Amino acid sequence: MSTDASLFPIHFFDCNIFCTRCVQVKKFKIFSQEKYDKNYDKSRIPSHKPLFCKCEDCGGTVIYATNEFSELQEEPTLELCKIWGKGSLGAGDRVFHPTEKLCMIENVNRTYGTTMPQITLRKQNNEKVDVQVDFKEIFNESSTDVFYRLFPQSGESARIGEKIYHTEMELTGEVIGLEFNEGQKLIVKFENGDIEKCLCKSSAKYLTDKLLVLNAQWRCRDFPYLRNLRIYSRSKVLNISCLVQNFNSINELDKIISSVPQARCSIMHVVVEKSILNSIDIYKELLKNNVHICCCHVEHRNQEVYITGFYSAKDTPKNIYRALSKFSIKKINLDIKIRPSVKILKTINEDNRFIRISKMEKRYHIDGWVKSEKEKRKAILKAFFYSFSFRIENHLLVIT
Numbered sequence: 460m461s462t463d464a465s466l467f468p469i470h471f472f473d474c475n476i477f478c479t480r481c482v483q484v485k486k487f488k489i490f491s492q493e494k495y496d497k498n499y500d501k502s503r504i505p506s507h508k509p510l511f512c513k514c515e516d517c518g519g520t521v522i523y524a525t526n527e528f529s530e531l532q533e534e535p536t537l538e539l540c541k542i543w544g545k546g547s548l549g550a551g552d553r554v555f556h557p558t559e560k561l562c563m564i565e566n567v568n569r570t571y572g573t574t575m576p577q578i579t580l581r582k583q584n585n586e587k588v589d590v591q592v593d594f595k596e597i598f599n600e601s602s603t604d605v606f607y608r609l610f611p612q613s614g615e616s617a618r619i620g621e622k623i624y625h626t627e628m629e630l631t632g633e634v635i636g637l638e639f640n641e642g643q644k645l646i647v648k649f650e651n652g653d654i655e656k657c658l659c660k661s662s663a664k665y666l667t668d669k670l671l672v673l674n675a676q677w678r679c680r681d682f683p684y685l686r687n688l689r690i691y692s693r694s695k696v697l698n699i700s701c702l703v704q705n706f707n708s709i710n711e712l713d714k715i716i717s718s719v720p721q722a723r724c725s726i727m728h729v730v731v732e733k734s735i736l737n738s739i740d741i742y743k744e745l746l747k748n749n750v751h752i753c754c755c756h757v758e759h760r761n762q763e764v765y766i767t768g769f770y771s772a773k774d775t776p777k778n779i780y781r782a783l784s785k786f787s788i789k790k791i792n793l794d795i796k797i798r799p800s801v802k803i804l805k806t807i808n809e810d811n812r813f814i815r816i817s818k819m820e821k822r823y824h825i826d827g828w829v830k831s832e833k834e835k836r837k838a839i840l841k842a843f844f845y846s847f848s849f850r851i852e853n854h855l856l857v858i859t
């Protein structure tokens with residue numbers, strides 16, 4: 460079972476990563492399973508989701524997780540600090556000092572007439588020390604804030620693209636890759652040009668791939684499709700293959716697998732039992748479950764469901780998953796947008812027909828289904844009486 464590129468259909472971004480085949484930093488294309496936006500609201504990119512990364516030169520591939528890239532983090536400098544003597548310093552900064560170690564800058568005292576200020580550092584035990592600044596960079600107005608991750612101190616949570624400071628070698632560098640074979644290693648390109656693999660010193664026991672699989676299997680012991688389940692782990696990425704009956708069991712499996720400690724992310728190769736199901740069945744099920752989507756379009760193909768439209772009730776996405784959980788569906792792709800202005804004017808549910816007239820901004824929409832083209836045309840007239848508007852869009856399905 461190899462990682463299938465077709466499981467990652469979306470080109471997400473490009474990134475420079477160390478390629479173990481080319482043995483140098485190369486441009487990689489990064490592919491995701493879901494659509495994420497790294498230019499807008501990064502807090503909406505979930506962590507521990509697999510990304511398929513492919514070297515543009517040799518075609519070699521590697522899996523990284525969403526939380527392992529610095530540029531995908533909402534606050535990329537959160538755990539990082541400044542380094543004494545490198546770049547600007549200001550009150551409130553966390554700084555690594557060669558002898559005082561990790562400190563907070565309490566105060567910068569600039570005395571008139573002297574060129575170098577004195578800085579009050581607060582150490583981690585709250586003790587305060589005054590230190591005379593002995594380097595010039597601090598006055599460089601144009602120098603921007605640069606933040607570093609300390610290695611080995613917090614090396615375990617290092618991300619690709621972060622600046623790093625090796626406190627034992629007293630060298631800066633950049634994280635260009637991560638490795639998870641028999642211990643966690645950072646691949647670092649140091650300021651002198653050397654590329655080295657640095658082994659993290661972990662406080663917790665490092666769980667091997669074998670242990671992760673045993674743990675995952677144990678957690679799945681009550682899963683109803685246990686007999687159809689295969690699990691393997693490579694570099695702490697869990698690969699799951701399973702034959703299940705419905706969408707609900709996929710979610711259940713997903714929940715169990717994501718609870719396995721130290722697993723970086725998981726890749727699901729799920730096969731759902733075949734069934735006779737069409738877009739209309741799914742559309743009807745949504746309406747039966749009081750899911751209101753204006754301008755709604757539902758499509759079912761290759762065991763995946765695609766839903767587009769607009770909604771106003773906050774719980775709508777959750778209710779869609781719930782309503783469809785019993786169906787043999789592999790994935791639900793939602794492209795629905797919240798519009799608080801969506802209002803239902805009238806619902807007609809009789810004789811196996813369903814008509815809902817709703818208003819969104821200045822337009823009126825008719826959703827539902829009827830029995831003939833004639834009924835579909837007549838629905839416009841109905842909508843007109845509720846709206847007294849000609850801006851009516853008719854999305855009714857004709858189900859004979």
Ligand SMILES: [Zn+2]
Pocket residue numbers: 478479480481482485514515516517518519
């Ligand atoms: Zn390569």
